[in-house]
Amino acid sequence: MGGNKHHTESFISKYIFSQDHKMISKQFLMTAVFMGVLAVFLSVLFRLQLGWPDEEFAIIETFLGKWGENGKLDTNAYLSLVTIHGTIMVFFVLTGGLSGTFSNLLIPLQIGARDMASGFLNMLSYWFFLVSSIIMVFSLFVENGAAAGGWTIYPPLSALPQAMPGSGMGMTLWLISMTLFVVSSLLGGLNYIVTIINLRTKGMKMSRLPLTIWAFFVTAILGVLSFPVLVSAVVLLMMDRLMGTAFYLSDICVKGEVLDVTGGSPILFQHLFWFLGHPEVYIVLLPALGISSEVIATNSRKPIFGYKAMVGSLVAIGFLSFIVWGHHMFVTGMNPFIGSVFVFTTLLIAIPSAVKAFNYVTTLWKGNIRFTPAMLFSIGLVSTFVTGGLTGIILADSALDISVHDTYFVVGHFHIVMGLSAIFGMMAGVYHWYPKMFGTMMNTRLGYAHFWLTLVCGYGVFFPMHFVGLAGAPRRYYDHSKFALLEGVTDLQLIISVFAIIGSLAQILFLFNFFYNIFRGQKATENPWKANTLEWTTPVEHIHGNWKGALPEVHRWAYDYSNPDHEEDFVLQTTPLKKGEHAH
């Protein structure tokens, strides 16, 4: 990298094919915001159907055309909406968007590096992400509709175009898109790992890394180890679809047609898928936890409680996440003994998670809490992390899973953890590092309104789902009102839909605040939140190489807030130790 040398750049090399980590991070964020808006919109369309199964909505016909004739959502289109909503949210918003944005922005800035180890790979990572996003969105427009077998695309449903229209071209595009996505994710992940290991500035020992970086580090390792397994699953599925192999197919007669397949196993796909799929949950969640650790410490004006325990629990969660995938498969006919092993390993994760939750609460205790919007979202994250994590205890218990598996109980559980907790982490990150990204401030009061509406609506949407699920409502049903079994909870479906619509509209506040202030926002100062980490020592205007002059030298950990040895309630990591002061 050119260091602090200032050289003129063309529009294309600065904004389009940029190799600067700060610009790439903004590119990731913009793409993720677009994908997020789309996925939320899709969810509103199917929530209309679920909340008012007997009504017709003009808006559905307006947007879906032949799939919403007379305002009635087509059953196949419903499944497509659910599938693409899930895929976009899990992969494109919470993996690409969250990790891509904040790993890129913060890793070089917080470890004191001029840029990523390889700016070129970093650029490629974004472009693969963009192309895969475009293909995924495009798949909504093919003749037979987008992939519709659920975001987990279990074969044989996803392997047989005869089984449903969505398993035709839509599914092929889904598989191509995901393959490109994995390439993006691997290029990004390798870069993050190499950068963190090799490019830390003088004095930045691993034990002094901010928790954000630790979280991104563990996340990147998880991604690099697990995403390739998804690719193999996807490639084998493509071969089953296109080349007549039978890795996942056996003894099938579909719609009266006996297929020439024997010897494959549909369960094999599930093993491969969840070997990625479960670490993926933590790939989504860990960066959010890292961001909130940083935000909570900064705004409580207190060191994060138990730094070593926080790092240890990150590593423990990361490790355990590789040996728990079977808990998604308790009712597939898997050997009950193996089920028991997965119960054990899964429930072990509750221990590091509990440590994290209690450490967050203790960080708030006797703090001096400044309610920035980022802080509100981080507190919201802790609340939803606890609430959503607790129901995981029930789902991890194989015996209990029997009756709530694949019901709304599961939907409620993972939406509170991923749809609220991880999204809150992402929001906290955006509000907190916005001044660093765009050099301007977001409006605080709009941020407050956004937070409270989102929190109330978020709980309003996902909390009642536990009751719906306990009552026995299967997920991915087009209409629950047909069964006497579920009569007691039909009003909850309606309440959920109302909250979903209001909550979605509340995001307009965020979008306005976000886009308007890029251009018109109050100019930011260098360190608006009075934080300790290195990114707040860089100039407001972005420059190549991040620091004018030499790289900063680190003398202490990132959490010297309200240190009694110092007058100010924060001490930058670059501040040398006083005489007699011990480094942490």
Add this chain to the structure above:
Amino acid sequence: MIKLLILLVIVVGVIAVAQLAKVYRLSATLRDKREEDISEADTKLQGSLFIVFMLLLFGTTIWQIVRYGYCMPPVASEHGVDYDTLMKFNLYLILFVFFLVNALLFIFANKYRYDKNRKAYFFPHDNRLELIWTVIPAIVLAVIIIYGLRTWIDITGEASEDAIKVELFSRQFDWTARYAGDDGEFGVTNFNTITNSNPLGIVTAEGIKEVIAINDADIAKLNEALAFERGHLLDEEASIIALLHPEDHGHGHDSHGDDHGDDHDHDSHRDDHSDDHGEHHEDNHSDHHEMTAEHKAHLEHRLHEVKEMLASNKVTILTEGSYAAKEDQIYKLQRRNQRLIELESFNFSEDLNAWDAGKDDKLIKGEFHLPVGQEVEFVFRSSDVIHSAYMPHFRAQMNTVPGLPTTFKFTPTVTTDEMRVQQGDPEFDYILLCNKVCGAQHYLMCMKIVVETPEQYENWLSELKTFPNINTGNNFVIN
């Protein structure tokens, strides 16, 4: 309802826009106020809102618990009672932690809100505290794991010898139940024997012969379609004419048939023409003048045949793709027949009882019955994609996987009639739902379960007709 919704949307929209405008007017007048400087009033408001939110969250949680209760459908199986005890134990526990941690979080957030005259307490770590909240969750989890696994082992244990066997077979989008009949044994099944009248693919000698015959008929039909393909016939006609009258056409034969290529041509006629015809193709390139009279007669005969075929109404016009697809289909049908023949010889040679066991099997769609107080062992199979047999009242669920039979056992404890009295609902019925997304009609794929006294059950069962009849019960009327 929709009007209410639209109204709601408009109201929220108007409020949002008004607020935006207001906020922006305010921030314009307070230009010198920095966004990161949070006023005391704002701090106080946000702190209080956390308390308000906490009360709202706890209040609505308690309201939902009071209004919807335990929520699970009334339990009707032996292990279901243990299941419910375990579930309630876990629910109480997590509710306790939910209230405790959320309360601490929100109360701390309000209590320690910003005060410029105060400095936070520097408290980076405390090993004893951290040990406490590592060890206590570990102990609680050990209890949960041990308790949970004991129940799991009970539920998934082997079924007893005298358990009643019921097979549930799924396909898009219905269920079929199969009872073993008097011999207590299910007939062998094989997916190659599936036909419209035998959806489960139960193997019988007659069944195998029938399917082979159907396949042979299909193969013959496909072969005919290929033999009468117009493009191929025209090519052949032209090439025969070229052979018979070389002086007119020279090597004209080459200019035809480019569409398909000679190999292809050769292949497609293999089935219905004699070998010497094939040789004639190879002869194409040899010297035309040495053609024997016999050969010539043969060619003329064939030419006549081809012309008649072209004139008949059986002529088909196929694209290259659909021609290849038909060939592929023939190949697959031949393979299927081969497998059926293997199956037949295997079953004859092994002299298995199971060979005949299928004859008294009883199949029913729409509803199935279970006797109260007797253990039932289910075998689940699937025809096409993964489905899941979900019986919420019995706390039972198992996926049905094509090519991989799965099992689950339970003992029903309450008859449908007793449950109707208990629930005060004369319409009450147990239900089997599909709980793995399987296509467009996934949400309608259900079946009625009737639990009755053993006598009633025996009566019902004895009245069912045996295979190949398929009985139909009264399913729920949906839509």
